[in-house]
Amino acid sequence: MSETAPAKGAPASRPSISIVDHIVVDDEGRALTEPLREDIRLLGGILGEVVAEHSGTDVFDLVESARVAAFGVRRNEIDRSELADMFVDLDVATAVPVIRAFSHFALLANLAEDIHRERRRAIHVRAGDPPQKSSLAATYRQLADAGLGDEEVGKALADANVVPVITAHPTETRRRTVFEAQNRITELMRFRGRTELTPDEDAEVTEAIRRQILTLWQTALIRLERLTIQDEIRSGLRYYDASFFEVVPAINTSVRAALRSAYPDAGLADEPMIRMGSWIGGDRDGNPFVTAEVVTLATTLAAATAVGHHLAELExxxxxxxxxxxxxxxxxxxxxxxxxxxxxxxxxxxxxLALRHIRSRLAATARGMFDDDFLSSSDLFLVDGKSPYHDASELLADLDVIDAALRVNNDATIADDRLLSLRESVRTFGFHLSGLDLRQNSDMHEEVVAELLAWAGVHADYASLGEEERVEILSAELQRRRPLTSPDAELSELATKELGIVRAAAKAVATFGPEAVPNYIISMCTSVSDMLEALILLKEAGLYDPGAAGENSPRSTVRVVPLFETIEDLQQGATTLLAVLDVPFYRALVESQHGMQEIMLGYSDSNKDGGYMAANWALYRAELDLVEAASRSGIRLRLFHGRGGTVGRGGGPSYDAILAQPPGAVRGSLRITEQGEIIAAKYAEPVTARRNLETLLAATIESSLLDVEGLGDESESAYEIMDDIAARARAAYSRLVHETPGFVEYFTTSTPLSEIGALNIGSRPASRKQTEKISDLRAIPWVLSWTQSRVMLPGWYGTGSAFEEWVGDDPTRLEALQRYYEKWPFFRTVMSNMAQVLAKSDMGLAERYAQLVPDEQLRDKVFGMIVDEHERTIAMCAEITGTDDLLHDNAALKRSVYNRFPYLEPLNLLQVELLRRFRAGEDTPLVRRGIQLTMNGLATALRNSG
Structure with a gap:
């Protein structure tokens, strides 16, 4: 959106690019979205009535004036400064309900868009159209067209495993009460859209929607207190009753049946393809609130959720x-x-009678795991004299008896209903529900292990040793069964805490089974010793056993997973993998774990380190190198993708992202983090949860069985070109972020970074350390700050310069990039995700935030660099893709940007106004609340918090 005049009281500045000029919506597009606009008009109209009735006509009139002016800005009919002037010196008590009105509208518009997507999919299905891309039906058709044999399918999917991992630092800004009210409105809107209602019935449904919107209006959007880690644990578990218990077993059952029908001789196992994982309560990297008690709470509540579900279904x-x-x-x-x-x-x-017996044994199992308060009085009555199940496989065996008896009586249709769902639930969730990963930073491991080695008299100054000596000492200890400590050892607070956490994990494994804590992830892993140090801690807790002396038979149910995060660590990842596999006992350990080594790839810190293009290419290159290293070593590789919700943290459509992986990087197995508001957007209710889980599974199957890279003989030259472009992009990014004097000051003053800590969206501190270094800042606030200010810098900066420099005046080079865009999923996905970010950016609004920077010279320099690169990136994007329409390949986002992004204008402008007042000394609870509400509203509207 262009801006032809400066903000009130601000110096004149350069005009900015109009993003609307790069979003093309034709008449057909408008016609297809008319039902969406009708839904938005209905919901917006009801919201307007509620605002007028409960906050007064003055507030309503201001909201309406701002809404009309915002659309006028988009159409270039008025200048943005006219809209901004409405909020200058506006009483904060009036500003807050205005902010709430636009925030609620954003939430309701999200809801309407989700329903519209469902509506469009249903229209395609009823019309008999081919199955939509990213659905399992489309995947099955592609496999059939490829003419794959049973043996080929069986080999690729022998141990297929897709694990969405709900992460330990959610940025979900909605409270549970808001979440539940939104779900009720969704159900009412679905009912209204699918049912032929009489006028009276329609009025009744509309009134029910009105009640929910009224409830929303009178419910606080933000918390008064910061979430605790205990709150986060319970919040993550709510998705199981909301959708996972219904959807995950159903998908596992249906995909197994479909593949067995098409490939009867593939030998596909009964194991579930989708399982669930979690970091909530186990990820202590930079989070001091994760303790042994928290690990116990997380694993116990998860197990209680699973066992409670099984008991209820048996009843x-x-x-x-x-x-x-x-x-x-x-x-x-x-x-x-x-x-x-x-x-x-x-x-x-x-x-x-048989089910009563099964339920009584499961109740006895539960009594051994939990307090008696867990069981109902009827379950307690059943327990006496009953032997508990040793593990979930024994429960499954009993349920299989029920299943077989039904089928003998020709009752397959009954067996394939609730019983089938329960049997699959037991397979999938067991007694543990989901695997809780432990994670800690390698620096912490080094400090603790150094203390343990000193206490045991092994070495007084481990930290002073070089890598070779460290590996030698650690290897020796990891081949001995003796512990390094004793129960009465007086250790530091850090060592006591870390050992307490792994011992709590060991207790969870003993109680709920080895699936309860399957992985130990090492953040900032750079070396073999970093991996072995984690094993030392597992050994102290009894989770790692070296085996008998001289037998070289180590065992551990917990995998050690290195996390490669920075550009350099990604580039050295394969070297680290080969080096650790050269350690004999470690190689033996991997062999004992089915020859599988998992590697986690960090999307967030690599982006913060080197920028968008450099990070994406470093990840791709790292995967190529790791696949080759694993092949050379004769081990199986499983990659764990640490993706965030935003493009700057690896976000974007999951289906495209998985297909964009290099050859051999998937092979039936995939773990992927799900974070923040993305969790609610994907899994809040069964319809969307099924669609999104199907997408993950469909992409995994296709990547495992089909040639999706599409480069053929051109791959090596393409890789070399991308090496060059990525290096140029990193250099351009570094010139701004790492080399421009005062950049940190610009970042912290032109964005609401310092105010983010008060938003109460998560338990984790914004920085790993008390520092102003970009490297120490967590990726979530880094991305959230740029998102709020509409710069979106982590999703594009440096790319335009790299393309422009590399192409130069050579048309053959441009043609090469255009060819890659057409045929190479990786490059197309990188370009598409970047275009989506550019479509959400707005340099006119960003300029408003830049005015918050006190140093005028610094402001002009940095903002000038940002605007220049923004224009350059949009221009190069158009050259490569062949279209000025940034969203030509994303109809859903195009609808969103075009139809409702004007509603973001007042939120951004009010945020700038309140930030200005706050930093000028107007530090009142209402001003703080207003700033927090604008953050909440923008995060909701943009559908990404970081």
Whole structure:
């Protein structure tokens, strides 16, 4: 959006690029979105009525005036300064309900857009159109077209495993009450759209929607207190009842059946393809609130959620399976399970008896795991004298008896309903629910291990040793069963805490099974010793066993997972992998873990370190190198992608991102983080959860079985070109972020960084250390700050310069990039994600934030560099893609940007105004609240918090 005059009281400045000029919406596009606009008009109209009734007509009139002016700005009918002037010196008590109104509208517009996507998909299905890309149906069709054989499919998917990992530092800004009200409105809108209603019925549904919107309006959007880690644990678990228990088992069942039907001789196992993971309560990297007690709480609550679900479903099954022995044949295993005699005339309902026995054993299991308060009085009554299940496989075996007995009586249709779902749930969730990963920074490991070695008399100054000596000492200790400490050892607070955490994990493994804590992730891993230090801690807790002396048979149910984060660490990742596999006992450990080594790739810090293009290419190159290293070493590689919600942290459409991986990087197995508001957007309710989980699975299967890179013989030359472009992009990025004097001052004063800490969106501090260095700042506030100020710098900066420099005046070079855009999924995805970020950026609004920088010379220099690169990047994007339309390949985002981004204008302008007052000394609770509310509203509207 262009701005032809400066902000009030601000010096004149250069005009900025109009992003709307790069978003093309034709008449057909408008027609297709008319139902969406109708929904938005309905919801917005009700919201307006509520605002007028409960906050007064003055507030309503100001909201309406601002709304009209915002659209006028988009159409270049008025200058942005006219809209900004409405908020200059506006009473804060009036500003707050205005902010809330636009924030609520953003939330309701998100809801309408999600429903519209469902509506469009249903239209395509009813029309008999081919299945949509990224659906499992489309994947099955592609596999069939490829003519794959059973053996090929069986080999690629022998241990297929897709694990979405709910992370330990969510940026979800909505409170649970807001979340639940939004879900109720969604259901009402779906009902209204799918049902032929009479006028009276329609009025009744509309009134029900009005009640929910009124409830939302009178519910505080932000928390008064910061979330605790305990809150985050419970928040993460709510998605299981909301969607995962219904959807995950259903997908696992259906995909197994579909693949077995198409490839009956592939030998596909019964193991679930989708399992769940979590970092919430186990990730202590920079989070001092994660303790042994927190690990215990996280694993216990997760297990209680799983076992509680199983108990409830057993009770429901007992109500449903009322078959009488007078009408069906009771199999011997069923009667044995029921504890009944086949000749006993008093046995009339064997299924119910058998299910009562199963439930009683599971209740006995639960009593051994949890407090008696966990069980209902009826469950406690069942427990006496019953032996608990040793593990979930024993429960599954009993349920299989029920299943077989139903099928003997031609009751397959009953067996394939709730019972099938429960059997799959037990396979998928076991008694542990999801695997809790532990994570800590390598620096912390070094400090603790140094203390342990000194206490044990192994070496007085481990930190002073070089890498070779460290590996030698650690290897020796990891091949001995002796502990380095004793229970009465007096250790530092850090060592005591770290050992307490791994011991709590060991207790969870003993109680809930090895799946409860499957991985130990090492942040900022740079060396072999970093990996071995983590094993030392696992050994002290009994999670790692060196085996008998001289047998070289180490065992650990917990995998050690290095996390390569910075550009340099990614570039050295394969070297580190090969080096650790050269350590004999470690190689033996990997062999004992099914020959599998997992590597985690960090999208956030690599981007903060080197910029968008350099980070994306470093990740791709690292994967190529790791795949080659794993092949050379004869091990299996599983990659864990640490992606955030925003493009600057690896975000973007998951399907495209997975298909953009290099050849051999997936191979049936994938772990991927799900963070912040993305969790709610994807998994808040069953319809969207199924769609998003299917997408992950579809992309994983396609990447494992099909040639998706598409470069053929051109791959090596393409890689060399990208090496050059990435180096240029990193240099351009570094000139601004790392080399421009005063850049940190510009960043901290032109964005709401310092105010983010008060938003109460998570338990984790904004920085790993108390410092103003960019390198120490966490990626979430780094990205969130640029997102709020509409610069979106982490998602594009440096790329335009790199392209422009590399292409120069050579048309053949431009043609090469255009060719890659057409045929190479990696390059197309990088360009598409960048275009999405550019579409959400706005240099006119960014200039408003730049005015907050006190140093005028610094402001002009840095903002000038940002605007120049922004224009350059948009121009090069158009040259490469062949279109000025930034969103030509993303209809959903195009609708969003075009139809409702004007509603963001007042939120941004009010945020700038309140930041200006706050920093001028107007530090009142209401001003703080207003700033926090604008952050919440913008995060909701932009659908990414960081």
């Amino acid at each position: 429901n099954l007992a109500q449903e399976l009322s078959m009488s022995a007078r009408l069906i044949t009771g199999t011997e295993p069923l009667l044995a399970l029921a504890g009944a005699d086949a000749d006993d005339p008093g046995v009339d309902e064997p299924f119910r």
